[in-house]
Amino acid sequence: EQVGLRKPTPVQEACIPPALQGRDCMGCAKTGSGKTAAFVLPILQKLSEDPYGIFCLVLTPTRELAYQIAEQFRVLGKPLGLKDCIIVGGMDMVSQALELSRKPHVVIATPGRLADHLRSSNTFSLQKIKFLVLDEADRLLEQGCTDFTQDLEVILAAVPAGRQTMLFSATLTDTLNELKRIAMNQPFFWESTSEVRTVEQLDQRYLLVPEKVKDAYLIHLVQTFQDEHEDWSIIIFTNTCKNCQILNMMLQKFNFPSVALHSMMKQKQRFAALAKFKSSIFKILIATDVAARGLDIPTVQVVINHNTPGLPKIYIHRVGRTARAGRHGIAITLVTQYDIHLVHAIEEQIKMKLQEFSAEEQAVLSILTQVNVVRRECEIKLEGTDFDEKKEINKRKQMILEGKDPDLEEQRKAELAKIRKKNAQFRTQVRQTLEDRRQLLLRRKLQKRARRRHHQQEKPKVAGEKGQDLTSSQAGRR
Numbered sequence: 001e002q003v004g005l006r007k008p009t010p011v012q013e014a015c016i017p018p019a020l021q022g023r024d025c026m027g028c029a030k031t032g033s034g035k036t037a038a039f040v041l042p043i044l045q046k047l048s049e050d051p052y053g054i055f056c057l058v059l060t061p062t063r064e065l066a067y068q069i070a071e072q073f074r075v076l077g078k079p080l081g082l083k084d085c086i087i088v089g090g091m092d093m094v095s096q097a098l099e100l101s102r103k104p105h106v107v108i109a110t111p112g113r114l115a116d117h118l119r120s121s122n123t124f125s126l127q128k129i130k131f132l133v134l135d136e137a138d139r140l141l142e143q144g145c146t147d148f149t150q151d152l153e154v155i156l157a158a159v160p161a162g163r164q165t166m167l168f169s170a171t172l173t174d175t176l177n178e179l180k181r182i183a184m185n186q187p188f189f190w191e192s193t194s195e196v197r198t199v200e201q202l203d204q205r206y207l208l209v210p211e212k213v214k215d216a217y218l219i220h221l222v223q224t225f226q227d228e229h230e231d232w233s234i235i236i237f238t239n240t241c242k243n244c245q246i247l248n249m250m251l252q253k254f255n256f257p258s259v260a261l262h263s264m265m266k267q268k269q270r271f272a273a274l275a276k277f278k279s280s281i282f283k284i285l286i287a288t289d290v291a292a293r294g295l296d297i298p299t300v301q302v303v304i305n306h307n308t309p310g311l312p313k314i315y316i317h318r319v320g321r322t323a324r325a326g327r328h329g330i331a332i333t334l335v336t337q338y339d340i341h342l343v344h345a346i347e348e349q350i351k352m353k354l355q356e357f358s359a360e361e362q363a364v365l366s367i368l369t370q371v372n373v374v375r376r377e378c379e380i381k382l383e384g385t386d387f388d389e390k391k392e393i394n395k396r397k398q399m400i401l402e403g404k405d406p407d408l409e410e411q412r413k414a415e416l417a418k419i420r421k422k423n424a425q426f427r428t429q430v431r432q433t434l435e436d437r438r439q440l441l442l443r444r445k446l447q448k449r450a451r452r453r454h455h456q457q458e459k460p461k462v463a464g465e466k467g468q469d470l471t472s473s474q475a476g477r478r
C-alpha cells in the first residue's frame with residue numbers, strides 16, 4: 001500500500017502463491033506487467049520468516065537492470081532492513097568482494113562478474129541460498145553477442161541443488177526445455193493467455209523509408225513529437241554502438257536533448273546517461289539493445305526503432321519500454337526495402353499486424369540534404385576520436401578474459417579468412433567448370449538435333465502421299 005500497489009497484476013496473482021508454497025516458478029508475461037514484484041515479494045516474505053545472508057541470488061543480463069532490480073528490493077524490503085549487494089562488471093571488484101563477504105541478504109548480479117568472483121575468491125559462499133532468480137531468463141541462456149552460458153555453469157555449480165528457482169521473461173517459450181533443467185523442483189509454469197504478445201495499450205506502427213532517407217525521417221519524427229507534446233520522452237533503438245554514438249551527435253547538432261547508452265561507454269557514463277534520461281533532464285535516449293530489456297521508465301511514451309530488429313523477440317522487448325503498467329505508448333519502426341521480411345516475421349510472432357505511420361514526405365525532403373551533411377560531419381568527427389581503437393581494445397580485453405591470446409586469435413582469424421577465400425575461389429571454379437560443361441553438352445545436343453533434322457530433310461521421300469504424311473507426323477512428335 002505504501003508504494004501504491006493495491007491489486008496484484010495477473011502474473012503476480014498466478015506466481016506468488018506457488019512461490020510461497022516452495023515450488024520453482026517460470027513466469028512468462030508481457031513487458032511491463034510487474035514480473036519483478038512477482039519474485040521480489042515472495043522472496044521478501046520468506047526472508048522475513050528466516051532472515052540470513054546470503055539468502056537470495058538474482059541474475060540478470062545487464063548492469064542497468066541489476067541496479068533497477070536492487071532498487072525494487074530496497075523499496076519493498078525497507079521495513080525488513082534489507083541488505084543488498086550489486087555485483088556487475090565495470091565497477092570496482094575489491095569493494096564488491098568486501099560487500100559479498102559481509103553476507104548481504106540479496107545479491108543481484110550479472111553472470112560474468114559474479115563468476116569472476118567465484119573463480120577468484122573464497123570470502124563468500126552461495127552454498128546456502130534459498131532462492132535463485134533468473135530475470136530475463138531466456139537471454140541468460142541464449143548464446144547472443146554476450147554469451148553467459150559458461151559463467152552460468154560456474155554459478156550453478158556454486159548454488160545448492162535444493163534452492164528454489166524462479167525464472168521470468170516476456171519471451172520464455174523458445175528456451176523452455178533448457179529452463180526446465182534449471183527449475184526442477186515441482187516447476188510451476190505460467191504464461192499469460194492472451195494471444196497477442198505485446199500489450200493492448202501499445203500503438204505499433206511501421207514507416208517504409210528508403211535506406212538513404214532514414215536519418216531525415218528520424219529527425220522529422222523527433223521534431224514532430226517535440227512540437228506536438230508538452231511532456232514527452234523517447235527511446236530510439238539502433239543496431240551498433242557506432243551508429244548510436246553518431247545518431248546522438250546528430251540529434252545534439254539539431255539541438256535535441258539526447259543522451260546515448262551503449263556498451264562501449266564507461267560504466268559511470270552509462271549510469272549517468274540513464275539517470276539524466278530517467279529524471280527527464282534529457283528527453284531522448286539513443287540506445288543499442290543493451291537497453292532493450294527490462295528497463296522500467298514510466299515517462300517513455302515513444303519507442304522508435306531506427307533499424308528493424310532482426311529477431312521478433314528483440315522487437316517485443318524494445319517496444320515494451322513504453323506502454324508499461326497500463327499506460328499508453330507508441331512504437332514506430334523504420335523499415336527499409338531490405339527489411340520487409342523481418343516485419344513479416346515480427347507480425348507472425350506478435351500475432352498482429354503493424355499499422356502504417358504516415359509522415360509528411362515534403363517536410364522530410366526539405367531537411368534531407370542538411371541531415372546528410374550533418375551525418376557526414378559527425379562521422380568525420382568520430383573518426384577523429386579513438387572510438388574504433390577503443391572498440392578494438394575492448395575486443396582484445398574480452399579475449400584475454402575468455403582466456404584467449406588476442407594476437408594468436410588474430411592470426412587464426414587471418415588464416416581462416418585465407419582458407420575461406422580459397423574455398424570460395426574453388427567453389428567459383430567448380431561452378432564455372434560445371435557451367436562450361438553444361439553449355440558444351442547443350443551445344444552438342446543442339447548440334448546433334450540440327451544434324452538429325454538436316455538428315456531427315458535430306459532423306460529420299462517415299463513415293464506417294466502416305467510416306468509424306470508419315471514423315472511430317474514423326475517430325476511433329478519429336
Ligand SMILES: Nc1ncnc2c1ncn2[C@@H]1O[C@H](COP(=O)(O)OP(=O)(O)OP(=O)(O)O)[C@@H](O)[C@H]1O
Pocket residue numbers: 004005006007008009012029030031032033034035036037169170293294295296298320324325
Ligand atoms: N500490482 C501492481 N500494480 C500497479 N503497478 C505495478 C504492480 N506491480 C508492478 N507494478 C509496476 O509496473 C511497472 C512494470 O513492472 P516491471 O518492471 O516489474 O515489469 P516487467 O514485467 O518486469 O517488464 P519487462 O518484461 O519489461 O521487464 C513498474 O513500474 C512497477 O512498479
